[in-house]
């Protein structure tokens with residue numbers, strides 16, 4: 001079995017490559033390295049079941065061998081990244097999704113697209129079930145990601161309905177773990193980096209907004225179960241353990257035995273006030289639920305960050 005993973009050198013994509021290789025798949029990893037890093041897949045470079053192609057998925061993909069699955073994970077995903085690359089984010093969610101679906105269609109391969117809890121925008125219901133249509137500002141700064149992913153879901157369903165492509169959609173909630181970039185601007189890398197370097201911990205707004213953080217191995221397990229299932233409509237995968245950002249910052253400060261102060265900064269525009277996945281569907285359909293507690297996951301992530309932190313070329317900018 002061979003899979004094409006777009007965004008395979010990214011944080012989630014590279015973990016997906018690892019997990020699929022461990023299950024006997026061959027992988028063609030396609031990544032433009034806009035926000036991904038070769039370092040994330042270096043350990044696979046000499047594996048005969050792994051091939052890396054540096055390529056922008058917005059351009060059509062020519063793969064000679066048979067392909068059994070296409071997993072579309074290419075996209076900037078951190079708010080800082082997608083605000084820095086707004087056009088690229090819109091392109092990969094639209095053109096990139098078309099190209100990835102065209103590949104799946106021509107190869108008669110199964111297709112899975114990485115969607116997001118950002119489809120729910122700043123939600124007015126909590127927790128968010130898949131049936132909730134969301135509350136998105138289509139002209140705000142975050143819309144480049146939110147609307148790209150909503151469009152991507154729409155194209156995926158259109159290829160399923162019109163062309164009979166065997167599609168899956170996973171709505172991914174905040175996920176963390178090794179291989180997040182130290183400087184990607186998200187809460188966890190910022191807090192860990194700041195705590196380790198003794199800098200003030202930047203809390204946006206009053207820190208009362210909530211998120212629910214899922215450890216990466218749990219997420220990947222859920223995605224592979226979804227790939228094996230017959231479900232075409234979106235499925236939430238995330239950890240329902242909801243926590244305020246201030247509590248989260250406190251956990252990280254305690255874990256690192258840091259003394260750093262909190263520095264309150266303005267809340268970014270349209271920053272969701274609450275986010276918590278309703279995972280009833282994943283529980284029933286995939287017999288899946290997360291296993292790694294926040295404390296365990298944070299310890300595993302801290303190990304990785306400490307190693308990275310010790311490398312001379314790491315910078316916070």
Ligand code: UDP
Nearest residue numbers: 079185186187188190202203204209245271
């Ligand atoms: N956040 C923060 N300080 C930071 C980075 C992020 O307080 O240095 C907040 C951010 O405003 C949001 C939450 O942490 O409310 C999660 O942000 P992240 O960028 O990790 O992901 P999001 O869920 O917004 O996509």
